Amino acid sequence: MTVTGSYYLTFAAVLFSIGAVGLLLRRNVLVMFMCVELMLNAVNVTFVTFSKMLDDISGQTIVFFVLVVAAAEVAVGLAIIVAIFRRRHGSATADDIDLLKG
Amino acid sequence: MILLAVTKMATPAIDWLAIAPVIALAVAAIAIVLLRALVRRAIWVYDASLLVAFIGVAVAAVFLAEQWSKIRDVGNYQALGAMVAVDGFAVFLGVIVLVATALVLLLSSEYLPRHGFESKPEYVALLLFSASGMLMMTAANDLIVVFLALETLSIPLYVLAAYDRRRRRSLEAGMKYFVLGAFSSAVFLYGIALTYGATGTTSLTGIADFLSKNTLLDQGTLLAGMMLLLVGLGFKVAAVPFHWWTPDVYEGAPAPITAFMGSATKAAGFAALLRIFFTAFDVYRVDWRPAIWALAILTLVVGSIAALLQNDVKRMLAYSSINHAGYVLIGVEAANRQGLKAALFYLMVYAFMTIGSFAVVMVIAHNEDAHSIDDYRGLATRRPVIAAVFAFFLLAQAGVPPTGGFIAKLGVFGAAADAHSYVLLVVGVLASVIAAYYYLRVILTMYGEEATVAQAEGTVAAVASRRRLDLATGVVLAITALVVLFVGILPTVLLDFARDATLLF
Numbered sequence: 001m002t003v004t005g006s007y008y009l010t011f012a013a014v015l016f017s018i019g020a021v022g023l024l025l026r027r028n029v030l031v032m033f034m035c036v037e038l039m040l041n042a043v044n045v046t047f048v049t050f051s052k053m054l055d056d057i058s059g060q061t062i063v064f065f066v067l068v069v070a071a072a073e074v075a076v077g078l079a080i081i082v083a084i085f086r087r088r089h090g091s092a093t094a095d096d097i098d099l100l101k102g
Numbered sequence: 103m104i105l106l107a108v109t110k111m112a113t114p115a116i117d118w119l120a121i122a123p124v125i126a127l128a129v130a131a132i133a134i135v136l137l138r139a140l141v142r143r144a145i146w147v148y149d150a151s152l153l154v155a156f157i158g159v160a161v162a163a164v165f166l167a168e169q170w171s172k173i174r175d176v177g178n179y180q181a182l183g184a185m186v187a188v189d190g191f192a193v194f195l196g197v198i199v200l201v202a203t204a205l206v207l208l209l210s211s212e213y214l215p216r217h218g219f220e221s222k223p224e225y226v227a228l229l230l231f232s233a234s235g236m237l238m239m240t241a242a243n244d245l246i247v248v249f250l251a252l253e254t255l256s257i258p259l260y261v262l263a264a265y266d267r268r269r270r271r272s273l274e275a276g277m278k279y280f281v282l283g284a285f286s287s288a289v290f291l292y293g294i295a296l297t298y299g300a301t302g303t304t305s306l307t308g309i310a311d312f313l314s315k316n317t318l319l320d321q322g323t324l325l326a327g328m329m330l331l332l333v334g335l336g337f338k339v340a341a342v343p344f345h346w347w348t349p350d351v352y353e354g355a356p357a358p359i360t361a362f363m364g365s366a367t368k369a370a371g372f373a374a375l376l377r378i379f380f381t382a383f384d385v386y387r388v389d390w391r392p393a394i395w396a397l398a399i400l401t402l403v404v405g406s407i408a409a410l411l412q413n414d415v416k417r418m419l420a421y422s423s424i425n426h427a428g429y430v431l432i433g434v435e436a437a438n439r440q441g442l443k444a445a446l447f448y449l450m451v452y453a454f455m456t457i458g459s460f461a462v463v464m465v466i467a468h469n470e471d472a473h474s475i476d477d478y479r480g481l482a483t484r485r486p487v488i489a490a491v492f493a494f495f496l497l498a499q500a501g502v503p504p505t506g507g508f509i510a511k512l513g514v515f516g517a518a519a520d521a522h523s524y525v526l527l528v529v530g531v532l533a534s535v536i537a538a539y540y541y542l543r544v545i546l547t548m549y550g551e552e553a554t555v556a557q558a559e560g561t562v563a564a565v566a567s568r569r570r571l572d573l574a575t576g577v578v579l580a581i582t583a584l585v586v587l588f589v590g591i592l593p594t595v596l597l598d599f600a601r602d603a604t605l606l607f
Contacts, residue, residue: 009299016288016292019288020285020288020289023281023285024285029277029281032281036281036284036285036288039285039288039289039292040288040291042292043288043291043292043294043295046292046295046296046299047295047298049299050295050298050299053299054299054302056302058298058303058304059298062246062294062298062304065246065249065250066291069249069250069253069287072253072257073253073257073284073287076257076260076261076280077260077280077284079261080260080261080264080273080276080277080280081277083264083267083273083276084273084274084277087267087270087273
């Protein structure tokens with residue numbers, strides 16, 4: 001059995017879906033964070049796979065941009081969580097964030 | 103011994119003018135951060151940072167004017183290896199972003215000291231970083247540049263939404279905006295990946311080129327990519343069903359930031375949406391038009407009906423901004439030059455109306471968590487000028503002549519009629535009838551009902567009525583009101599600008 005590109009693509013799609021569902025369903029803010037990372041890394045796998053399949057290097061360079069952006073995003077996100085945590089003196093779950101109801 | 107042949111890497115020529123507006127804002131922001139680090143204790147550091155910010159915006163505006171005159175001479179062109187497009191479309195939306203930034207800076211100049219915010223220069227710097235991302239977004243001609251611009255504009259906004267750290271609502275708004283923003287960015291990025299996989303390029307013109315010359319055997323990947331891109335941008339422009347974060351974030355964030363998100367962020371989001379779908383996926387318009395059609399109908403219906411149920415003016419304005427996104431989507435759905443022109447015109451007028459409305463809300467509310475419609479009871483007798491200005495903005499948003507809002511709505515309806523989207527046209531007209539009701543409700547509250555004695559003495563509005571209108575807010579109100587009125591009476595100037603801006607397609 002040879003592992004073709006479509007295996008990687010399917011794997012990435014599953015990973016992305018796990019991340020998306022986790023982000024929407026889990027209540028713990030840190031787990032929600034990890035789900036965002038899961039989604040971004042699933043996209044990275046997709047980029048690299050397509051890059052290999054198309055024999056085109058630009059897909060792999062994009063991954064570096066994504067990594068940088070993800071790092072910046074996490075820094076800001078964690079800062080906001082810390083700010084909430086300091087005010088609440090409790091666990092950081094999304095259930096504490098209940099003043100505003102869409 | 104192995105000799106390594108050192109070959110010079112081929113790098114694209116850099117046309118500095120193409121990215122000069124973005125650089126001007128970013129440099130101003132960095133200068134403010136440095137200023138803050140060097141003279142952290144000086145009292146004048148906030149005023150100095152505001153001055154630097156205004157200079158940055160002015161310089162960016164000069165570069166935009168320079169680009170405009172160059173486009174007039176040599177036509178639209180692409181720079182930096184086709185990563186950046188210099189065209190009327192970018193200049194027009196760039197003007198919206200810069201005007202909104204300048205007005206929000208004016209609003210913030212008084213608002214921050216009054217509410218006792220700490221570490222203010224960072225606020226100004228973050229605002230400029232966000233604005234530079236928006237300018238990048240308007241000119242981006244490559245999906246990766248669009249993504250980077252999207253993040254550059256979003257990440258400072260997460261911080262700004264949560265800027266008032268003493269208020270739980272503000273922190274919550276920041277958190278919610280962050281989670282939803284990160285989610286939509288990831289979805290958008292997955293859309294880029296699938297589009298790249300289907301076409302082998304991320305350049306918008308490259309994708310258009312590829313799609314016009316090749317017929318894809320398997321369209322699934324491309325269509326999925328297109329829809330994911332639409333979902334990602336749908337979050338940014340707050341189109342239903344991707345809107346549920348909007349009321350919470352708009353309510354929780356500091357009022358100037360809400361005005362900024364309502365006007366400039368929406369313009370930048372639509373810039374990406376219009377450019378991606380009109381240039382890259384032009385061949386596939388048969389496939390994306392129904393999706394936009396559904397989004398527009400949902401946005402119009404939900405936006406107008408949900409606004410009816412709100413008792414908080416800030417939330418009502420949030421839903422009305424969702425409703426407005428629906429009208430811009432009508433222009434997008436038309437998918438012709440008429441529609442594009444109408445969408446651009448709408449975004450410009452809408453930016454002024456929103457900033458003006460939020461400026462009034464800032465004047466009325468004495469504290470950040472109180473924006474009940476009851477505070478507006480009998481406002482006309484206590485503060486006749488403010489009440490009149492607010493009534494004017496609400497009528498403009500409802501689309502009553504002779505305001506700019508009327509011309510804007512007329513434009514999108516005309517585009518829908520041209521494109522034979524009659525269902526959308528009817529839904530749009532009905533939604534504006536519903537919208538007129540809730541705008542009028544606020545106006546009637548201000549003019550029709552007298553405040554009770556207890557209210558006049560004890561309530562928020564009474565406190566507000568004793569406070570003087572500060573100069574900066576007054577200037578913002580005057581500018582926005584005059585522009586909305588001027589555009590309503592003499593729309594040709596702006597309409598011609600919008601028409602020239604659409605000549606790229």
